[in-house]
Amino acid sequence: MTGFGLNNLPYGVFSTPGGAPRVGVRFGDQVLDLAATLDDSTFAAPSLNPFMAQGRARWTEVREQITGILSGGRRAVLHPLADVRLHMPFEVADYVDFYASEEHATNLGRMFRPDSAPLLPNWKHLPVGYHGRSGTVVPSGTGIVRPTGQRKPPGQESPDFGPSRRLDVEVEVGFVVGTPSALGEPVPTGAFADHVFGVCLVNDWSARDIQAWEYVPLGPFLGKSFATSLSPWIVPLDALAEARVRTPTQDPRPLPYLVEDDPWGLDLSLALALNGTTVSRPPYASMYWSPAQMLAHLTANGASLRTGDLYASGTVSGPSPDQRGSFIELTWSGQEPLKLPDGSTRTFLEDGDEVTISGSWGDVSLGEVTGRILPARR
Amino acid sequence: MTGFGLNNLPYGVFSTPGGAPRVGVRFGDQVLDLAATLDDSTFAAPSLNPFMAQGRARWTEVREQITGILSGGRRAVLHPLADVRLHMPFEVADYVDFYASEEHATNLGRMFRPDSAPLLPNWKHLPVGYHGRSGTVVPSGTGIVRPTGQRKPPGQESPDFGPSRRLDVEVEVGFVVGTPSALGEPVPTGAFADHVFGVCLVNDWSARDIQAWEYVPLGPFLGKSFATSLSPWIVPLDALAEARVRTPTQDPRPLPYLVEDDPWGLDLSLALALNGTTVSRPPYASMYWSPAQMLAHLTANGASLRTGDLYASGTVSGPSPDQRGSFIELTWSGQEPLKLPDGSTRTFLEDGDEVTISGSWGDVSLGEVTGRILPARR
Structure with a gap:
């Protein structure tokens, strides 16, 4: 599945035309709109920093949630990769x-x-x-x-x-x-x-x-x-x-x-x-x-x-x-x-x-x- | 005047007990509370970055305003230096x-x-x-x-x-x-x-x-x-x-x-x-x-x-x-x-x-x- 199957699920920051940059997860040739899917404002940020700051236990929890949603066919807001613009995924500190x-x-x-x-x-x-x-x-x-x-x-x-x-x-x-x-x-x-x-x-x-x-x-x-x-x-x-x-x-x-x-x-x-x-x-x-x-x-x-x-x-x-x-x-x-x-x-x-x-x-x-x-x- | 007279007026970030860090100007042994004095939210930030981002013309303008206030005896909110806590003056980028x-x-x-x-x-x-x-x-x-x-x-x-x-x-x-x-x-x-x-x-x-x-x-x-x-x-x-x-x-x-x-x-x-x-x-x-x-x-x-x-x-x-x-x-x-x-x-x-x-x-x-x-x- 083009290297972006359920065993990968990497995070990035994307925007759709007219929309603000926000956190997404790549799944095949689509981007899962995390703020819209999980109704969590952490993912409405224009960088991964707020989510990354929450620590390992939270990262594991969210990964499990996403896996469940994408494999169980539950409601997910997905955009074709070709329709989104990708941004810097995080704000670089040092x-x-x-x-x-x-x-x-x-x-x-x-x-x-x-x-x-x-x-x-x-x-x-x-x-x-x-x-x-x-x-x-x-x-x-x-x-x-x-x-x-x-x-x-x-x-x-x-x-x-x-x-x-x-x-x-x-x-x-x-x-x-x-x-x-x-x-x-x-x-x-x-x-x-x-x-x-x-x-x-x-x-x-x-x-x-x-x-x-x-x-x-x-x-x-x-x-x-x-x-x-x-x-x-x-x-x-x-x-x-x-x-x-x-x-x-x-x-x-x-x-x-x-x-x-x-x-x-x-x-x-x-x-x-x-x-x-x-x-x-x-x-x-x-x-x-x-x-x-x-x-x-x-x-x-x-x-x-x-x-x-x-x-x-x-x-x-x-x-x-x-x-x-x-x-x-x-x-x-x-x-x-x-x-x-x-x-x-x-x-x-x-x-x-x-x-x-x-x-x-x-x-x-x-x-x-x-x-x-x-x-x-x- | 202890090196901090009207010809100096350096900027920093301070807080008073129970108050949030905000921008101040040192004048003698006092700190001019800039947000309270100028009624400008730029100076309510906990760092100088928003003000510094406004550029040279604005820096000149604010310096003139402060000089006018402190030399003309106009209304100014001042705190004794001994009563404030000093913080990092700005967020360091690189x-x-x-x-x-x-x-x-x-x-x-x-x-x-x-x-x-x-x-x-x-x-x-x-x-x-x-x-x-x-x-x-x-x-x-x-x-x-x-x-x-x-x-x-x-x-x-x-x-x-x-x-x-x-x-x-x-x-x-x-x-x-x-x-x-x-x-x-x-x-x-x-x-x-x-x-x-x-x-x-x-x-x-x-x-x-x-x-x-x-x-x-x-x-x-x-x-x-x-x-x-x-x-x-x-x-x-x-x-x-x-x-x-x-x-x-x-x-x-x-x-x-x-x-x-x-x-x-x-x-x-x-x-x-x-x-x-x-x-x-x-x-x-x-x-x-x-x-x-x-x-x-x-x-x-x-x-x-x-x-x-x-x-x-x-x-x-x-x-x-x-x-x-x-x-x-x-x-x-x-x-x-x-x-x-x-x-x-x-x-x-x-x-x-x-x-x-x-x-x-x-x-x-x-x-x-x-x-x-x-x-x-x-």
């Missing part, structure tokens, strides 16, 4: 981006720091991450204006300023926090499902030339902050219960606060398509750090969580070349262009290119996140 | 922290990367910055729980986990965005005053041991994200018109998008006090990059601004040792302990220590931001 793929970190290390060991000494001890810009997280389909910035190509004495020539994507999976936590109180790995509401797809657009020049010593900034695209449907953790797998063996053994008793690796299959051609199939199961470990690390210092916090996995790259989740890796920094079916080649993104990331576990679809490159502003 | 003091960047470079040039090649070409955690920006007076995290002291083979032993402060000045901007549209240096509402003091608490181990290659994360403290009063740009100075000479000349026609350096005097003893007097006029340049850089890639965006200058450190804005610099990484009047010495912060940052230009006070260190949670 956005954190991790770096949890060993293959990706190794590949980037080789390209950005060719003279030293690709994996830095801390990488296998903690899930490396940093804060991104939550104000520029945009819904799937938003046009991406090619960013302008400082670039200093190798061999050039000083930087110049202009449109990025190395515009790239990062195929990532995002985790959305529902239940907040108190300042000063770490969230252990075992409390992951109490706090995380669901999962989505993220395209962390990256301007590699801007990033390479700016990123020492405080990390990526303008090379990332122009846009991050989000898929419209947030898949509940419950829908992915059987997708859970152990992470690859972690050696050295993580410090106790990062040990997870129940595995939260996820066996998701991802795909990256450029102008309709699939160019990569990154396997999420290869990620070194699990999302429960990321959450435990993010809060280990007492940092509090808010409803709407989003954290992403970092680029998902598998061990084989056709599993790499970014063009900088797929084309090895532009040295090995991709050949496309129309005979053209591609290193980094060109104006007009459309990128689509999709993902699924079995017949549970994460949907897709798309974006088209618009020319730089003059 | 929080960006810059690194704009040449002395600070040089000092930190010497300590963190002793084997290479202290100032990295990009530093004089762009205001280096990164995103911090907006969910843990807290109001002045909030207790700061000593953060726990991974530390790897020199000579130790692998990291351990425990309370930070190198807990520090950063004396910074914050700039608060009122008027939003559109995605894809850079904000030039000349539009600084159209977007920035006012100025405050920021203490960017830092756990140096956690930061030193985690920060490569994606920048500071848990070493900073446990707490950032904000002063309660946002001083309007208009109150600092005469504090404006040129930045120090910038050589090499910045790229055109960073050139400012009108100077936005600020001749603010700052002070850092530990348990009541002033230990440093950082001069803001020494900052290499101006806040207008920071804003132009932050948006150069098309990143949009939201009402409530906060960006901070980075640690303010002057050229002389008693002008350094952090303990890691004041004690040179703990090697040269400070002597305190009670005969004790201090390298980094101890439980129970209280830190106060204050600032002013002439008789215009920025007030102060304080915080006391609480023991780590067990």
Whole structure:
């Protein structure tokens, strides 16, 4: 049933012509109008935040109600998907981006720091991450204006300023926090499902030339902050219960606060398509750090969580070349262009290119996140 | 008049016993109750965001109204400062922290990367910055729980986990965005005053041991994200018109998008006090990059601004040792302990220590931001 059967039931925000944005659930090629069906004003909000703030017990209860309604043929207000407009599913509080793929970190290390060991000494001890810009997280389909910035190509004495020539994507999976936590109180790995509401797809657009020049010593900034695209449907953790797998063996053994008793690796299959051609199939199961470990690390210092916090996995790259989740890796920094079916080649993104990331576990679809490159502003 | 005369009139959020938080203006040792005085529901909000979103023309108009009321003795609802409780003055959207003091960047470079040039090649070409955690920006007076995290002291083979032993402060000045901007549209240096509402003091608490181990290659994360403290009063740009100075000479000349026609350096005097003893007097006029340049850089890639965006200058450190804005610099990484009047010495912060940052230009006070260190949670 197109990946959106009774075992999925992801949440999003939609509007019908003339109507206000409100919470819906995707079921096949229809959208269940939750406020109208359940007569609950929580779902009349233009974001999932009020519902997500209600916590795990309530999420379970509503999922059961919806399953009952859709399987029992009870009264349900449904709209054809083709007739609705999709919006940002939630208001992003803080956005954190991790770096949890060993293959990706190794590949980037080789390209950005060719003279030293690709994996830095801390990488296998903690899930490396940093804060991104939550104000520029945009819904799937938003046009991406090619960013302008400082670039200093190798061999050039000083930087110049202009449109990025190395515009790239990062195929990532995002985790959305529902239940907040108190300042000063770490969230252990075992409390992951109490706090995380669901999962989505993220395209962390990256301007590699801007990033390479700016990123020492405080990390990526303008090379990332122009846009991050989000898929419209947030898949509940419950829908992915059987997708859970152990992470690859972690050696050295993580410090106790990062040990997870129940595995939260996820066996998701991802795909990256450029102008309709699939160019990569990154396997999420290869990620070194699990999302429960990321959450435990993010809060280990007492940092509090808010409803709407989003954290992403970092680029998902598998061990084989056709599993790499970014063009900088797929084309090895532009040295090995991709050949496309129309005979053209591609290193980094060109104006007009459309990128689509999709993902699924079995017949549970994460949907897709798309974006088209618009020319730089003059 | 205690730094809060008619030429200052900073905005904050206060409540009286039993009353809801609302917008107020500090005048001497009193708080002007703006919603009650102007009969305008914008000021009944528990944050400055709705007012800040109205833009520069409205800010000017309200400032003139308030000046008229307070100088003309017209009807005004005033509360003694001692009778009110102060709250977070605004809801923080995104929080960006810059690194704009040449002395600070040089000092930190010497300590963190002793084997290479202290100032990295990009530093004089762009205001280096990164995103911090907006969910843990807290109001002045909030207790700061000593953060726990991974530390790897020199000579130790692998990291351990425990309370930070190198807990520090950063004396910074914050700039608060009122008027939003559109995605894809850079904000030039000349539009600084159209977007920035006012100025405050920021203490960017830092756990140096956690930061030193985690920060490569994606920048500071848990070493900073446990707490950032904000002063309660946002001083309007208009109150600092005469504090404006040129930045120090910038050589090499910045790229055109960073050139400012009108100077936005600020001749603010700052002070850092530990348990009541002033230990440093950082001069803001020494900052290499101006806040207008920071804003132009932050948006150069098309990143949009939201009402409530906060960006901070980075640690303010002057050229002389008693002008350094952090303990890691004041004690040179703990090697040269400070002597305190009670005969004790201090390298980094101890439980129970209280830190106060204050600032002013002439008789215009920025007030102060304080915080006391609480023991780590067990």
